[in-house]
Amino acid sequence: MSFRPVLALLAIAPLLAAGCVAPSAILNKNSVAPDLALLPSATSLWPDHENEPHPSYGWPTLTHPATSTGEVPAFWKPIPEANVTKITGLKHITATPGITKGAGIALFGSLALVPADSGKDSYVVDISNPEKPTILSTYPVNNSERGAAFMPFPDGRLYAIVATGPGFDVVNLTDPRNPYVLTDVKPLTGGHKVGVVPGTPIVYNANSNGGGGPLPLGAAAVLESQAAGVTEIYDLSDPASPVLVQNFKNGYGCHHIFFWIDETKDKERAICPGIQMTQIWDIKDPKDPKVIVSIPVHYGVAGGPSASIPLMAFSHFGILDEKGEQLIVGDEMGGGGVPPGCTAPGAPTGALWFYDVKDEKNPKLEGWFSPGTFLASKPGNDPMASCTAHHGRLVPDPEGKRQLIAMAFYGAGTVLVDFTDPMMPQLVDQWDDGTNTWEAWYYNGYIFTGDLARGMDILKLR
Numbered sequence: 001m002s003f004r005p006v007l008a009l010l011a012i013a014p015l016l017a018a019g020c021v022a023p024s025a026i027l028n029k030n031s032v033a034p035d036l037a038l039l040p041s042a043t044s045l046w047p048d049h050e051n052e053p054h055p056s057y058g059w060p061t062l063t064h065p066a067t068s069t070g071e072v073p074a075f076w077k078p079i080p081e082a083n084v085t086k087i088t089g090l091k092h093i094t095a096t097p098g099i100t101k102g103a104g105i106a107l108f109g110s111l112a113l114v115p116a117d118s119g120k121d122s123y124v125v126d127i128s129n130p131e132k133p134t135i136l137s138t139y140p141v142n143n144s145e146r147g148a149a150f151m152p153f154p155d156g157r158l159y160a161i162v163a164t165g166p167g168f169d170v171v172n173l174t175d176p177r178n179p180y181v182l183t184d185v186k187p188l189t190g191g192h193k194v195g196v197v198p199g200t201p202i203v204y205n206a207n208s209n210g211g212g213g214p215l216p217l218g219a220a221a222v223l224e225s226q227a228a229g230v231t232e233i234y235d236l237s238d239p240a241s242p243v244l245v246q247n248f249k250n251g252y253g254c255h256h257i258f259f260w261i262d263e264t265k266d267k268e269r270a271i272c273p274g275i276q277m278t279q280i281w282d283i284k285d286p287k288d289p290k291v292i293v294s295i296p297v298h299y300g301v302a303g304g305p306s307a308s309i310p311l312m313a314f315s316h317f318g319i320l321d322e323k324g325e326q327l328i329v330g331d332e333m334g335g336g337g338v339p340p341g342c343t344a345p346g347a348p349t350g351a352l353w354f355y356d357v358k359d360e361k362n363p364k365l366e367g368w369f370s371p372g373t374f375l376a377s378k379p380g381n382d383p384m385a386s387c388t389a390h391h392g393r394l395v396p397d398p399e400g401k402r403q404l405i406a407m408a409f410y411g412a413g414t415v416l417v418d419f420t421d422p423m424m425p426q427l428v429d430q431w432d433d434g435t436n437t438w439e440a441w442y443y444n445g446y447i448f449t450g451d452l453a454r455g456m457d458i459l460k461l462r
Contacts, residue, residue, distance in 0.1 A: 039066035039154045041199065045078060045444060046396045047322055052261040053199025054268060054286055060152045061198045062108050062443070073156050075176050076109040079130050082445025084461045085398055089429035090406075090416055090447065091462045096133045099123050099455030104391065104439040105448055106148035106160060111136070111176055112448060113160050114456050115145035122162065123456075124176050130446050130458055139179045145169060147256070147391075147439070149196040151203075151236065159239050161203055167191035168205065170239050185242050187232045195257025195270065197286045203242070205232040209253030210275025210314070224277065224294055227251035231272065233287060245287045251294070252277050255332075256391070259283075260320040267324060273315040278329050280360055292360050297331065317391055320357070321403055326422055327355040327363060328405065330389030350388025352407065354422035369425035371412045385411030385453070391439040395447075395461070404428065406447050408437040414449055414459060431459055 041053050041064040051063040060066040065078050096114075103117030110128035121138040122145050143164035150173075151159045159182070160171040167186040173179045185205075192208035211227030230247040231254055237243075252274025260269040270289060272279040277296060281289040297315045317330030333350040351370040355363040371387065392407030395416065402420045409415050413432025419425040436453035447459040 039068050039072060039156065041065070042067045045081075048394070048396070049260045049262050049322060049324065050258065050319065050394065051198050052263065054197050054202075054261055054283070055263040056286060057200040059154050059199040059201075062150070064199065065109065066152070066154070073109075073158070073174075075111050075126075075128075076152070076158075077128070079110055079127055079444050079446070082130075082460055084445045087395070087397060087399075087402075087404065087416075087428070087461050089462055090414060090431045090459045092431055092433070093131050093446070093458045093460050094133065095454055096123075096125055096135070096456040096458075098135050099125070101452055102438065102450035102455045103145065103452060104147040105441060105450035105456060106150050106162075107441055107443050107448060108150035108152060108158070111150075111173070112456060113148050113150070113162070113171075113173070114450060115148055115162055116141050117146055117452065118144050122171075124173065124179055125456065126176075127448070127458075130444075130448075130460075133456065133458060137177050137179055139171065139181065141169065141181065143169070143184065147193045149194055151196050151201060151239075153201075157239075159236070161194045161196050161236070163191050163193045163206070165190060165192075168194045168203070170236065170242065172239070182240055183242065185234065187244075189230065189232065189253060193254075193256040195254070195259065197270070197283065198259055198261060200286055201236040201239075202245075202286045203234040203236055204248075204254070204257045204270065205234065206254040206256050206272075207232070208255045208275070210255075211252050211277075224251065224296075227276070229253035229274065231257075233289075235287065248289060250274070250279060250281070250289070250291050252279060254279075255314070255316050256318075258317075258319045260324050262324065265324075269320065269324070271318040271320065271327070273318040273329065275314045278315045278318045278327070280327070280357065293357075293363060295327075295329075295355065295363050297329075317389055319392075319394065319405075321419075322394060322396070325356065325358045326403070326419070327357045328419070329353040329355065330392075330407070332388045332390055333386075350386070350409075352389050352405075352417065352419075352425070354419055354425065356422070367419075367421075367423040367425055369417055369419070369427075371409055371415045371427060371430060385436045387412040390437070393440060393442045395442045406440045406442055408440040408449060410436055410438070410452075413437050414440045414447060414457075 048063040051061040112125040114123040116122040148162040189207040193206040195204040229252040233245040254272035258271040270281040277294040316332035390408040395404040413435035416428040439450040
């Protein structure tokens, strides 16, 4: 795997480490100062194209951490890797003391960010010891924060982009013990989630407006030829003054945005679950994407959703597998607010859907997965919790034999799925204990969750 060469942080590193000079003090307002040396990105911690830096910038990411002959900020150090040689299931390690609600999470280095949702404070957590997470700091929020992504600058500055109803907050985490909201951005279309193009200062706003019709009841009325939704693209080279690059007229306001990048193949992709459609974009120029294909929800299922969407079923989540040949789409039926969802195998409600996209312009539906009936009556479970696919991450198989994904399924908790055969995906394991799990991230042998009922749990693959 090749990366563009950049210089190492040398002269300023001792000052940064000693806390004598704030990184922002040595930068021009609108860009990195030309005489400032940069931290290069390392090779990947595990096979991972979701977080590979876009070659147009090549900045550090979760799986491509910064390296230098000088000092890298202490909290940029990755967590220790768990020793997992064969994956058979999930083991709950710990909850995070002091956090009772987590509307998603974001991870980078030894830090986790847990958004507040309807709370007053969002949490910054030290995960340097994944089995003993501790709250490092909090910061007050003006708007409900839900879902986040880190944006590490190669000079040692660190920001988080956190979705809000009006748009998104830019949070300065350069000193993670003293975080603060630097600015809040309010696009005309509002906000729901954000996609930060990995290793860049480019942000895609996911406003969750679909094709522009009233949602969810009017979802079926918006045809592709009539779709008028847009996706706002921002440049945060100067995080204090985000610049609107364009209103990308892709027809659909994405519910969220995910990425797949492989510099060696010159293939850079974004995946936009856009309510009525799931789109794959070419993002070779991250400021000017091109739509490759729009796939109706969920095209090809006899008796299931298609171009004419039944009440409240929609495209909510989408990623590509490690080879970039399989598209996985999640349906958050009813917006996660209609229990129980996942009614039973044979009734594809709130499920994961698997498409062959070797030929990206001609996707072929192969199979789907549901964890089955969610028993809301199980002791400790929320009787009003839904069971629908929400957010998840690929899990690398240490044996190199299987395709795995860890998926948050609200009340059904965290579900580990083997989709090696996408026509017959299989349940590997499931952990739920009073859960309402919003998001699940794989990181060095662990699964970190943001949970609306529990805060942040840490599971270990076993």
